Amino acid sequence: MTALEASFTHIVHSVEMSKYSHLVIKGIIKSGVSYEDTIQLMVKKRKSKTFFTFSLKWLGSNCWETTVDFHKTDIEKGTWDYYLLYNNEQKYRLKIEDECIFEWNRISVFNSKDVTYGYKCYITQRDSLSTVVFRPSMELIVQQREILNERIVYLSGTITGNDFVDSASGFELLIKERDSDNQYEAPLYFELEGNQICADLKINYDDILPENITNLRWDVYVRVKRNGTSYLFRIHLTDETLEKDTCVELQDDQVYQIRLYPTIKGNLSIKCTELKMKRDIVSYSIENQHVNFKGFAYFDLVKFDSPDKLERFIKVKKRNSEKEMSFPICNLEPEEASIEDDYRFSGFNVSIPLKKLTAMMENELDIYDFSICLVYRNQEKERNLGCEEYSYFVDSPLVSDLLRYRLKMVRTFLLFTPGGNLKLEAYTYSFCKMMYMKYRQARVKKSSGKDVWLIGERPDTAQDTGYHFFKFCREHYPKKDIYYVITADSPDRKNLRGLGNVITFGSLKHFKLAATAYTFIGSHDLEYILPTKAIDWPNYQEGQRVFLQHGILGRKKVNYHKKYYKYPFTVFCVSSKPEFNLVTEEMGYNSEEVKITGLSRFDQLMGKHETERSILLIPTWRDWVKEDTFIDSEYFNRYKELLNDSRLNHLLEKHDIRLDFYVHYRMQPSVHHFYEWASANTNIVEFGQSDVQELLIRNKLLITDYSSVSFDFNYMRKPVLFYHFDFDQFFKNGLLRPANKTFLGETYTDKNSLIDAIEMNIENDFKEKSAIKKKKETIFSNIDENNRERIFDAITNVNRP
Incomplete structure (x- = not known):
């Protein structure tokens, strides 16, 4: 404590709050302060640089008074602390010695920038004066609700818990459209009974809906008039069935639903939205060459209490293609899910023959996405099929199967996408390759003794970090067993001409090299360079997995976190110390696994x-x-x-x-x-x-x-x-x-x-x-032409078991 601070003592002996206007604070400074000194009251927002100052009025020897007129400031929501500001330099928290000087549970309101705020003073744990500023509300207890004439919602109940009811001269309902200047008045019939309002609210949806219906939201306020000034209060309520009881369907180009609802903070609002589908898969399997899904799906707020209420079907789409198939589903009562009675026929149990899906197969690897479609009032809505609760792994399928189709073998894997949706990956290969993978893989691995590297990007590309690193290896280390994996029809194969050691994705040679390789290097997920999923390749699971990256981390969140992999990267290449810190601190990798190398493709940028x-x-x-x-x-x-x-x-x-x-x-x-x-x-x-x-x-x-x-x-x-x-x-x-x-x-x-x-x-x-x-x-620890050499050294310096 400084000498000045020790001598600058003060007491607040009066705090007075006007219900609709201002705060008056009186106190005494118990120290020798010259009237030539400048002392002001500072009101500062906590954890912010924003503050306001107010002049002190001297009432006598060391006695002062000041008025904080909230109407005339830009004080906003948050916590505000009070100080005495001495000569515009040093500030001292305003202390309260006698907590009996004020009724601390009192609340007042003020308007600022056309917004109504409430404020309440309190004493902190260190006996200092503070104020919390908030958006005020009135508590509505709904006792009756109904829909009149199809579009008018009627609510009846009591509004309680507000100190301003008794002195108000009038009440109105105000409905304000979000992100717009549009606002609408609605009748609010009330009768005062003590400190509460017996209220009847009527809201005509037609009064607020635009000619062209679209997704919109409105907030509902009570406008309280007092002494010629209007104050807006949000209506707070707790009502679990409000949406269902006030929902009206609107038929336009599509079906919309308009209804009242409580916001996350419990405030009364209105929303008009398209139909919202709720769905979940409670179990899945692949058995007897069928992929099976059991779950439920329905439109929120649309009764599904009879089996003929909705038409539903599962749609299977082949990714990057226009091919798709549909499979109708029966409307059942769910066995394994707790569903409201209004949606009791929302269950389904569908079995999709894998052989039907194989009719769409064209490539060594095809991916299929599942969605569920609901048809209601001639409108079809579609949503990806998936689980609300799931554990995501990039390289660990949920279930798998093997079937024969037209003299070929099809290996299928069911997996989650990062968002919890379900997809099916299907690898097609010959019977010979299947036998090789099943019986010869272990023997070949043991007898090989070679240090084989497989490099790639996506299966059909050779133009990013994988290509540039492979090109470097072939030009500088041509005797090493280093191979690039790419599809037969990729336009990028031309980039690999003359380099040699190019392997066609899904070929028998690809299977053989995948079985003998120890080091797997890629710009994306490393399973792109495997003939099938990682669970089929023990040497991949035991080997070295090198992630080159295809960019620099720092923008959108990515799915390369260690927790998303059963077999995570053993070498993770980055370009700078900040990126190194991000990967080690946020993505779960240890410092031995992360190497500051730079991107391999950057080397090519430095020449003339x-x-x-x-x-x-x-x-x-x-x-x-x-x-x-x-x-x-x-x-x-x-x-x-x-x-x-x-x-x-x-x-x-x-x-x-x-x-x-x-x-x-x-x-x-x-x-x-x-x-x-x-x-x-x-x-x-x-x-x-x-x-x-x-x-x-x-x-x-x-x-x-x-x-x-x-x-x-x-x-x-x-x-x-x-x-x-x-x-x-x-x-x-x-x-x-x-x-x-x-x-x-x-x-x-x-x-x-x-x-x-x-x-x-x-x-x-x-x-x-x-x-x-x-x-x-x-962003860059090095700007030179040596990134590929650093990557090569990082790989070769990792100790093999």
Whole structure:
């Protein structure tokens, strides 16, 4: 304690609260303070730099008074602490010695920025004065509810627990549409009985619904009038059946439901939404060459109390294909799930013949996704089939089976996706390969004695970190048994010409090498380079599993956490110390398993390359965008508007610049929609047409949203522009690192600002800004051409058992 602090003692001897206006505080300073000193009351928001000051009125020798008028401040929700501020430098918490000076359970209200707040003063554990500011509410106890004339909801009950009822001159119901200025008044009939309101509420849904029905939400308030001022109170209630009892169905192009509901905080609101399907799988199996699902599915708030109420079927879709099959299901009473009586026929028990699915098979590996479809009032809704509670593993199937189909063997595995949905992976191979895997694998492994490495990316690609590391190994260590795995029909096979040791995915040689290999190296999940799942390959389980990565971690959360693998990576390559810390501290790997090497593909970026007067646009995919709604999505329309923008196309033509629009592989089925919007200066590059790295090298400016290829541009000291029009939705599950430490470039949320930045970069001759250069140490520990050598050393220095 300083000498000044010791001498600056004070007592608060009066706190007075006006119900609708202000707080008056009186006190005495028991120390020699000069009137020339400046002393003020400071009200500071806890854990914030926000504060307000109020002048002291001196009533006599060392006696002071001050008034905090909440109406005239921007004090907002939170906890606020009181201080005496001495000469604008030192502050001292306002102390309360006698807790009897004030009735501490009193609550008052005020308006700030058209929002009503409540506040309550209290004494902290250290005898200091504080105030908590909150959104006030009235408690509604509903005693009766019904729907009148199909669209009018009537509620009757009592509103209690509020100190402001007795002095109010009027009450109204106010309904405010969220994210809009629209608001509506509704009648609130009341009768005062002591400190409570006997209330009747009537809400006509037709009064608030727009002409074109869509998903909307409204919040319901009681508007209390007193002395010419209106205050808004939320209505708080606890009512488990409110939604069901007030739900009305609306038939438009599709079926909507509008109803009252309590929010997460228990406040009364209204929502209008499309039908919501609830579903769950309670058991699954593969038996007798059938995949079996038992569960339930129904529309929330739609009665399913008779077996003929809904039509339902299971849909099986072959991934990356238009092929699908449907299987009708019976409406049963669930045996193993606790279901409300309103939904008692929502159960199902379906058995799908695997041989029917094999009719869709075309490749060595095919993936099938399951969904359930419900038909109600001529409207069909579809949702992925899955479990609400599940344990996700990348490399550990739930169940598996083996069947013969047209002289071939089909190995099927049922797995969860990261989101808990169910998928079936089917590997097709010859009887000879099956026999090899079953009987000869163990003997070959024991007698081999070779140090075989298998390298790959996705089964059909050779252009990322796997390809670049394999190319390095073949050029520098040609005598080592190192092989690359890729499908027979991959367009990227041309990149591997002349390197040798290229193995066709699913071939007999692939089976033989997978049985003898000890080291498995990949840019993605390592099962991509195995002929079947990891559970079929003991040497993979016992061997060295090296994750090269295909980008730098720090943005969207990924599924490479150690806990998601039965056989996790034994070597995890990263590019910097911050990324090393992220993997060891957040993803479960120990420091011996994580190596700071850099990405193998970066080495190729450092040489002297010819660039062209061109700009590269690479969007990444949105998991929530579906093929059948693609052209209605914000994602499609944002990029369509950008490609079709007259100012951008004028800039390209004026400066003789080409725009390369590289289509994400998940966008392939919908790429034709972009051609009609492309100008003469726009080149649409479909997936597989050009090597991504060649595009990165030859272009002068990169525009992306969230793609990790931005790091390649940073590595080459070239400018990057980020188009973040849906940032919050894309990162709704959080960022791995702060945005300013992972997006090294300028960020824009609207098209016009982005085009302004494109023009500035053209005029600046595409030079990287110096501020970006200083941030690179958080992304790259090394910027050189030795990443592949460091990876090779990291692999060879790991001790084999």
